[in-house]
Amino acid sequence: MRIVVLTKPVPDPASGAERLGPDGRLDRAASPAVVNGNDEYVLEKALKLVAEAGEGEVILLSMAPASAPETMRKALAMGATRGILVTDPALEGSCTVATTRVLAAALKTLEFDLAFAGVDTSDGVAGVVPAGVAALAGLPYLSYAATIDPDMAARTVRVNRITATGFDVLQAPMPALISGTQALGEPRYPSLKGIMAARSKEISTIKMADLGIDPASVGTAGATTRVVDSHKPPPRAATRVIREPADEAARQVVAFLAERRLI
Amino acid sequence: MAAGIWVHGEVAGDGSLAKLSTEVATLARALAEASGEPVTGVVIGADPAGAAATLADYVPRVLAVAEPETAEHAAGTIVAQRLAALIAEHQPRMVMTGAGPEGRDLAGALSALTGWGVLANATAVRWDDGGPVATHNVFGGKLVTESALTGDHGIVTLRPNAVTAEAAPSKGKLETVAPAGSLDQPAVPIVERLEASGAAASIDDARIIVAGGRGVGGPDGFTLVQELADALGGAVGATRAAVDSGWIPYSQQIGQTGKIVKPALYLALGISGAIQHKVGMQTAESIVAVNRDADAPIADFADVFVVGDLFEVGRALLEQLRARSG
Numbered sequence: 405m406r407i408v409v410l411t412k413p414v415p416d417p418a419s420g421a422e423r424l425g426p427d428g429r430l431d432r433a434a435s436p437a438v439v440n441g442n443d444e445y446v447l448e449k450a451l452k453l454v455a456e457a458g459e460g461e462v463i464l465l466s467m468a469p470a471s472a473p474e475t476m477r478k479a480l481a482m483g484a485t486r487g488i489l490v491t492d493p494a495l496e497g498s499c500t501v502a503t504t505r506v507l508a509a510a511l512k513t514l515e516f517d518l519a520f521a522g523v524d525t526s527d528g529v530a531g532v533v534p535a536g537v538a539a540l541a542g543l544p545y546l547s548y549a550a551t552i553d554p555d556m557a558a559r560t561v562r563v564n565r566i567t568a569t570g571f572d573v574l575q576a577p578m579p580a581l582i583s584g585t586q587a588l589g590e591p592r593y594p595s596l597k598g599i600m601a602a603r604s605k606e607i608s609t610i611k612m613a614d615l616g617i618d619p620a621s622v623g624t625a626g627a628t629t630r631v632v633d634s635h636k637p638p639p640r641a642a643t644r645v646i647r648e649p650a651d652e653a654a655r656q657v658v659a660f661l662a663e664r665r666l667i
Numbered sequence: 668m669a670a671g672i673w674v675h676g677e678v679a680g681d682g683s684l685a686k687l688s689t690e691v692a693t694l695a696r697a698l699a700e701a702s703g704e705p706v707t708g709v710v711i712g713a714d715p716a717g718a719a720a721t722l723a724d725y726v727p728r729v730l731a732v733a734e735p736e737t738a739e740h741a742a743g744t745i746v747a748q749r750l751a752a753l754i755a756e757h758q759p760r761m762v763m764t765g766a767g768p769e770g771r772d773l774a775g776a777l778s779a780l781t782g783w784g785v786l787a788n789a790t791a792v793r794w795d796d797g798g799p800v801a802t803h804n805v806f807g808g809k810l811v812t813e814s815a816l817t818g819d820h821g822i823v824t825l826r827p828n829a830v831t832a833e834a835a836p837s838k839g840k841l842e843t844v845a846p847a848g849s850l851d852q853p854a855v856p857i858v859e860r861l862e863a864s865g866a867a868a869s870i871d872d873a874r875i876i877v878a879g880g881r882g883v884g885g886p887d888g889f890t891l892v893q894e895l896a897d898a899l900g901g902a903v904g905a906t907r908a909a910v911d912s913g914w915i916p917y918s919q920q921i922g923q924t925g926k927i928v929k930p931a932l933y934l935a936l937g938i939s940g941a942i943q944h945k946v947g948m949q950t951a952e953s954i955v956a957v958n959r960d961a962d963a964p965i966a967d968f969a970d971v972f973v974v975g976d977l978f979e980v981g982r983a984l985l986e987q988l989r990a991r992s993g
Contacts, residue, residue, distance in 0.1 A: 415806075417806075417807060417923060417942055417943060417946070418941075418942060418943070420807075420809070420942060422805075422806040422807075422809070422810075423806070423810070424810065424812070428812075441923060441924050441943075442924055445924070499784055500775075500778065500784070500785055500787070501778055501779070501782060501783070501784055501785075504775070504778065504779050505779075508779070523768075523771075524771070526923055527805075527806075528787070529787065529788050529803075529805070530771075530785060530787030530788060530824075531766070531771040531775070531787070531788075532771055532774050532775035532778055532785050532787060532824070533775060534775065535743060535744070535747075535771065535772045535773075535774075535775025535776045535779070536775040536776060536778055536779030537779070538744070538776070538852070539744060539747065539775070539776040539779040539780055539852055540779045542851065542852055542853070543852075543853070544852075544853040544854075544855045545741070545743070545744050545772070545776070545852070545855065546741065546855055547741070547743065547768065547771075547772050548768045550917065562858075564861070565741070566768070566917075566918065567680060567768075567860075568679070568680065568869060568871065569680060569862055569863065570860070570861045570862040570863035571860075571861040571863070572741065572857045572859075572860055572861075573857065573858050573859040573860070573861060574741055574855050574856070574857055574858070575855070575856055575858045576853065576855045576856075577853070580855075585917070585924070586907070586910075586917060586920070586924040586925065587917040590911060627784075627817055628782075628783065628784025628785075628816060628817055628818060628821065629784040629785070629786060629814050629815065629816055629817060629821070630814060630815060630817055631812050631813070631814050632800060632813050632814060632815050633812070633813040634810055634811065634812040634813070635810075635811055636809070636810065636811070637804070637808060637809075637810070637811045640968055640970070641970065643966060643967065643968070643969050643970065643971070643972050644970065644971045644972070645961075645966065645972050645974065646971065646972065646973045646974065646975075647961075647973075647974045647975075648973075648975075650975060650976070650979035650980045650982070650983040651983045653957075653973045653975055653980050653983070654980055654983035654984040654986075654987050655987065656971075656973075657955055657971060657973060657980075657984055658984065658987050658988065658991070660953075660955065660970070660971050661932070661955075664931075664932075664952075664953050666875065666899075666931060666932045666953065667899065667988065667991065
């Protein structure tokens with residue numbers, strides 16, 4: 405079984421140091437990069453499925469700056485087999501449309517049974533790229549997966565898609581693209597052995613020319629959206645701290661709720 | 668058909684119009700007023716009549732497209748292909764949809780098919796300099812950004828609860844339109860629909876959310892959280908730690924890898940307020956937190972912070988709320 409996992413290096417949300425540069429784009433030097441949270445859940449699922457199948461590989465596919473291998477090593481340390489990085493100076497400042505085109509074009513060069521992506525990324529939070537990649541690559545798209553159950557003999561995959569009231573059970577032929585959520589299960593921590601092994605795993609690089617995409621259609625030059633302003637949010641009013649015995653504290657909370665017409 | 672602003676009317680599982688679409692439609696009307704662009708709703712579904720009629724309460728004109736394929740298949744990619752064909756024909760300025768799972772699936776595929784950019788996850792949209800300018804909360808609420816389209820066309824996805832839905836003064840006109848274009852992307856059959864057993868009240872649209880974190884200590888502790896939610900007429904939310912511990916299902920998780928909510932009241936019990944949780948609830952209108960740790964990060968952004976044992980304070984609160992409602 406071969407699974408391609410789309411991953412994106414994002415600024416570590418826990419660092420609290422994320423910021424934009426003067427051009428309105430993410431300042432990648434400001435905070436350490438980590439593997440996007442939702443990508444880790446689908447990667448974990450991919451690793452488990454390949455282990456259960458007893459054969460196959462998990463391939464990481466990223467479109468990111470040339471510094472990305474550092475972050476991809478973390479995913480390789482979890483157990484991914486190898487990485488493919490689409491990187492090119494022309495891609496700097498790419499919007500979701502360009503990202504979608506590039507990832508779809510790169511995916512089309514690969515043979516795989518399933519492709520996975522996280523439902524969104526913590527930096528952009530758009531959540532639109534996986535559906536777009538599936539549309540351009542002509543793949544069945546199964547989104548918001550809480551479970552993923554492939555049947556290699558039948559060459560189909562079943563997914564429980566999260567809905568407002570429960571789940572829709574979706575079934576599609578392979579190859580298919582699936583976007584996954586945290587409900588897939590906790591990602592593993594890399595073992596020391598995994599970290600050592602990751603050092604020698606292959607990360608190959610793809611340039612724009614290899615994909616036949618016009619460099620002018622991507623990056624800042626081809627961007628469909630632009631940031632026109634950024635500012636700090638208005639501060640919330642000062643916190644009212646209550647340090648009273650439970651009954652009195654509750655009385656004050658009730659008074660606050662009544663004052664705000666919440667009860 | 669003039670250019671204009673199009674509103675995608677999302678059809679819920681029971682065939683009704685999704686609440687989020689009424690919020691999107693209300694915002695689209697405000698943008699129509701500011702821009703002079705006409706606003707049109709588009710509902711694509713197996714039986715679009717009901718949802719289209721509801722959308723007509725919000726916008727002056729609604730196109731209903733019957734697409735039988737969506738009855739037994741995942742709707743997003745099918746709706747996107749039909750909508751892309753309608754767009755090619757009528758060339759609206761922009762399409763607006765919700766930033767929930769359905770809207771994101773649609774916007775992603777539609778953006779890929781049209782090449783239109785996406786102003787994603789907007790908390791507000793205004794018309795400025797001849798086009799839409801969207802406001803976004805980024806980096807865990809540390810920064811507010813505004814973004815615009817570089818071209819004439821685009822897609823906007825709007826976060827739930829960003830706008831209060833308001834019906835239009837007069838009912839809009841309904842038109843039935845035949846599906847255009849072809850369905851080239853393989854459709855994905857829905858083989859079964861599962862209702863989550865004992866499904867908890869949805870946090871998506873809840874006006875009041877009572878949420879528990881690690882401090883709640885276990886599934887038993889969530890009984891108190893549930894009782895408080897019942898007393899306040901709200902829904903139960905949780906942090907990732909509580910969900911990962913198996914105390915409450917993932918559907919109730921709020922935060923970075925869960926849902927982003929904007930209730931009128933967020934009552935946080937035993938929640939420290941780490942950044943991953945904060946991003947999901949910081950825009951709540953009122954935040955009340957109970958935590959033993961006076962230094963918990965949530966103390967910095969709650970309106971009211973009670974330093975104390977969540978069970979003692981929670982039970983006292985429950986008693987007083989019940990006494991009030993008598």
